[in-house]
Amino acid sequence: MATVNVLVAFYSRNGSTEALAQAIAEGAKAEGAEVVLRRAREVVSQEVMQKAEGWVENAERMNAQYEAPTSADAEWADAIIFGSPTRFGNMSSELKAYIDSLGGLWFQGKLVGKAGSAFTSTSSVHGGNESTILSMYHPMAHLGLILVPLGYADPSLFKAGTPYGASTVSGQESAPPTPDDLEVARFQGKRVAQVARALKTAGETSTNP
Numbered sequence: 001m002a003t004v005n006v007l008v009a010f011y012s013r014n015g016s017t018e019a020l021a022q023a024i025a026e027g028a029k030a031e032g033a034e035v036v037l038r039r040a041r042e043v044v045s046q047e048v049m050q051k052a053e054g055w056v057e058n059a060e061r062m063n064a065q066y067e068a069p070t071s072a073d074a075e076w077a078d079a080i081i082f083g084s085p086t087r088f089g090n091m092s093s094e095l096k097a098y099i100d101s102l103g104g105l106w107f108q109g110k111l112v113g114k115a116g117s118a119f120t121s122t123s124s125v126h127g128g129n130e131s132t133i134l135s136m137y138h139p140m141a142h143l144g145l146i147l148v149p150l151g152y153a154d155p156s157l158f159k160a161g162t163p164y165g166a167s168t169v170s171g172q173e174s175a176p177p178t179p180d181d182l183e184v185a186r187f188q189g190k191r192v193a194q195v196a197r198a199l200k201t202a203g204e205t206s207t208n209p
């Protein structure tokens, strides 16, 4: 069975997207994948960060735990799963800055044919979770990733998440994801690892008759 490498590249300020990222990693690992979790770094000054309660402390905690994502991570991966909290119905500028840094790989076509998927966190129920995931689909299409949505391919999708990708609603108090949200996230990790393995195996078969 082919080994698959999965990159989970996310941004999180208060921890809910981070919790989904960990559940996704768990699901992919249970499928036999090698997984790296990377947190995109802030793009604003410390002065701006200090204005939001807990931002500096949370960033320090997560940055000690997760390296920043690099181009080499994306090249290593057979599947890339992007995660971002919603920012006005869109992905965060922190994750976008990482994706924009992949321009060199895009130019060389290095990411074409890898599996790609996305997940998000919002504070309100209809606060733009699906539009945020779709905003991550846009660069994935340009990079040539094979999009892996979830559909309703698992019973957990009838209770939580979206057919576009896992999601959670953190509310005003930064509530962690529910067990149902985490189940969808684990399924996402598993499904992406399965698709990446199938793509990799097909690629190996076609180049080695």
Ligand SMILES: Cc1cc2nc3c(=O)[nH]c(=O)nc-3n(C[C@H](O)[C@H](O)[C@H](O)COP(=O)(O)O)c2cc1C
Binding pocket: 011, 012, 013, 014, 015, 016, 017, 018, 085, 086, 087, 088, 089, 090, 121, 122, 123, 124, 125, 126, 127, 128, 169, 170, 171, 174
């Ligand atoms: C600048 C900004 C814009 C935001 N825009 C939205 C939004 O459009 N819809 C929404 O539901 N939440 C919005 N939020 C809230 C976050 O997306 C939400 O708190 C999310 O759960 C945070 O994820 P995290 O815990 O991983 O940081 C916004 C937050 C900020 C700081």
